[in-house]
Amino acid sequence: MSFMKPDAEDVTNPRFRPWAKIASPAANYSQTHWDLKKRELAQPLGEKYWLDKGHTPIPSETFKPNTKIWLEIGAGTGGFFLELAKNHPDTQLIAIERCKIRSGRMIQKFVKSQLPNIQGFRGNAIPALITGIPSESLERIYILYPCPWPKNAHRKNRWYLHTVMPHMIRILKPGGLIIWASDQEFYIREATFVSESKYPLKTLYSGVISPNSWNALESFPQGRSSFESKFFSRQQPCYELISQKI
Secondary structure, three states: OOOOOOOHHHHHOOOOOOOOOOOOOOOOHHHHHHHHHHHHHHHHHHHHHHHHHOOOOOOHHHOOOOOEEEEEEOOOOOHHHHHHHHHOOOEEEEEEEOOHHHHHHHHHHHHHHOOOOEEEEEOOHHHHHHHOOOOOOEEEEEEEOOOOOOOHHHHHHOHHHOOOHHHHHHHEEEEEEEEEEEOOHHHHHHHHHHHHHHOOEEEEEEEEOOOOOOOOHHHOOOOOOHHHHHHHHOOOOOEEEEEEEO
């Protein structure tokens, strides 16, 4: 389904389904703040739920002091981070993928590469972010093309409205980056709105995706992931947000 640019007037127009037309963050200001308030009230229960589930066992020795560490959430088969590991030997890269098949291929690639600075794990990233990563230990978090959860009933599952978002800020070093990408413009606009209004995050870039000094896109003209490659091949617009912890 083709994406249509959302406008503020669409908020009260019942003819448009959420996937095709979603209000801009400015028009949706009250709803977004209510979502955040509900999340704050539900934070203890949400964290307990994930604590009870346990986290992906990332070895504690991975998080050494004075080490540059980058994390990719939903890494797929790991091709993007594998190339970054080759180009950044002084950086420790950690990739997490929930799907059994994709994570199996990812881990196999990493083992075959014999690169000492990359690790892959199968599991849900949420409990790992909440309980498995020390505070102020990461320099970058990549979230590339997550499910946008477009229906209003599912808004709480969007990463920036989720219980886990405060922990993503907690585990970032001062000056650290969160690099988002999506084929849905509303997702990036809303993530920008929440990041700036709720968290100690500074927007370095928000808009149509293009090569820059943070996203490494110049080394991946065909796309950094299978989703991105598919969107690029269709000449479908994609969007990104690069936020910095201040």
